[in-house]
Amino acid sequence: MPPSVEALRRLCREDLEAGVEDIEATGRLPEEVVERLGQLGAWRLGLPPEHGGFGLPLAQLVPYLEAAAEGPAPGRMLVHLSNGIWRPIHRYGQPAQQELLAEMGRGRAFVAFALTEASGGTGRDLHSRATRSGDKWLLRGEKHLITFADRATHFLLTVASDDRRAPDSLTTFLVPRDTPGLDIDSSQGTMGLHGTGHGFLRYQDLALPDAARVGAVGQGLEVAMHFLDYSRLSLSACMVGLAQRALAESLAFARRRVTFGRPIADRQAVQGHLARMQALLSAGRALVREAAAAYDAAADAGGLGSEDLSALSATTKLYCLEMVGEVTDRALRVHGGWGYTTQAPIERIYRDARGFWFEEGTAEIQSLVVARHLLNR
Ligand SMILES: Cc1cc2nc3c(=O)[nH]c(=O)nc-3n(C[C@H](O)[C@H](O)[C@H](O)COP(=O)(O)OP(=O)(O)OC[C@H]3O[C@@H](n4cnc5c(N)ncnc54)[C@H](O)[C@@H]3O)c2cc1C
Structure with missing residues (x-):
């Protein structure tokens, strides 16, 4: 159970x-x-x-x-x-x-997802390179912003396996943390999301057996998208949860903060913020639940990996990151100056919410996926 x-x-x-x-x-x-x-x-x-x-x-x-x-x-x-x-x-x-x-x-193994590079664009533009020699691969390159680089026992590492920059130019490997040639530096500080151990991976002569490959040679983009189509929805559910927390903090603060002899919760201006937060949050929650049901239906029908599903996932992430951005903006405003101090939970929630702009792809990239799908239909 x-x-x-x-x-x-x-x-x-x-x-x-x-x-x-x-x-x-x-x-x-x-x-x-x-x-x-x-x-x-x-x-x-x-x-x-x-x-x-x-x-x-x-x-x-x-x-x-x-x-x-x-x-x-x-x-x-x-x-x-x-x-x-x-x-x-x-x-x-x-x-x-x-x-x-x-x-x-x-919980005895923990795998981190390693795609993003400081030297190249995410996707076909990856600069990390795997070269094959018989049954072995030699990997050279770098990654950054890898969540839980500090505690991962393995990395799901996607790199280019040829120089064509084509959709089938990437290959994925499952790399144990202690593999010689893999240098892990988990000191990459972030604005928020403290405790999620972001870091750099660097590899100049990382030798891997072919048994470390996940999927076929050239299937790396598909492997990464299989994770991302799911995780953009999972992340959207997390945005709903964080927005819910921001609203709860705002309601509690509005009830206890008294100005000019009355709780600020009595003021229409503050009520307007609370109502707008609730409306955004409810829409986000409904969208995530509808998208999750569609994901499950596609999984049951063997339809994962379709362009429809990628677009739905991107649409959901796009809406929810705007939603959590506005909800936490309004929550901060309801808290007044106290909310800007580090004693107030909303200060951390506000910073943490900004990470969603980038995790699993920016709003601009989600827009690109959605628009391309609309125009291709
Ligand atoms: C908290 C956090 C956790 C993360 N965790 C991971 C992780 O575990 N694993 C991992 O691999 N990565 C991770 N990332 C990295 C994240 O996926 C990237 O930051 C994100 O995909 C954006 O890529 P970039 O940083 O290279 O931005 P850039 O590509 O440098 O983009 C800069 C700006 O240009 C825009 N832009 C770039 N290319 C285009 C284009 N073709 N068309 C239109 N606009 C474009 C972007 O939207 C953005 O506004 C994480 C990031 C954060 C902040």
Whole structure:
């Protein structure tokens, strides 16, 4: 039986939240809470039962993602990534790589997604290069902004395997952390999302066996998109959860803050902010739930990977990142100057919400996917 959504919410919203000052200051996670999240089953909610998971479809996962996102960022990031990153390995991984899935569900293995480069554009423009020699590959290049570079036991690393810059020029590898030639520097500081261990990967002579390949040679873009089509929806559910938290903070503050003898909650100007936040949030939640149902239907019909689904996923992310941006803007305004201080939770929530502009692709790139789909139809 999967855990209750409430149990996950309590662990993230209360137990992880209790250590948030330390997380913000040091980036270190309270490992005892992380352990309890694992014991609850948070890493294997969507994982298929044959690998020890609960096999929840996305529509049933969404409430867990929303609940996790009400607490500090590392909680939702762990739940989001663990319940997504197994998918490309399950679909494209070689039989020996599939054995990692159960370990991931138990929290003994943790895979980070490594695509973005400082030297090139994401997608066909990757500059990292894999050269094949017999049964071996030699990888050269760099990645940055890799979430949980600090704690990942493996990296799902996508690089160019020829110089054509074509859709079939990328290949993906599953690389254990301790592989000689892989230099990991997890000191990349970020505006928000503290405790999510972003970092650089650098590799000049990273030798990998062909057994490390995930999917066929040239299938790397498809492997990455298999993850991204799912994870843009998963991330959208997290945006709904964070927006819900921003609204809850705003309601509580509006009730307790008194100016000119009355709580600011009595003022129509403040009520306008609260009502607009609720309207945006409700629309975002409805869109995520509808998109999750469509994702599950496509998965049941063997239709993952379609252009329709990529466009739906991008549309959902595009709306939800605008939604969480405006909700957290308004929440900050409701809090007045106190909200701008580091004592106020909304200060952290506001910063954390800005990460969504970039995670799993920018708004501009989502727009490009959506517009291309509309024009091609
Ligand atoms: C919190 C966080 C977590 C992340 N986690 C990961 C991770 O785990 N793994 C990973 O691989 N990456 C990760 N990233 C990286 C993220 O996916 C990229 O930052 C994002 O895709 C944008 O790429 P870029 O930073 O290279 O921006 P750039 O490509 O440099 O874009 C700069 C600007 O130009 C625009 N632009 C660029 N190209 C085009 C184009 N062709 N058409 C129109 N506009 C364009 C962009 O929209 C943006 O406004 C993370 C980023 C953040 C902030």
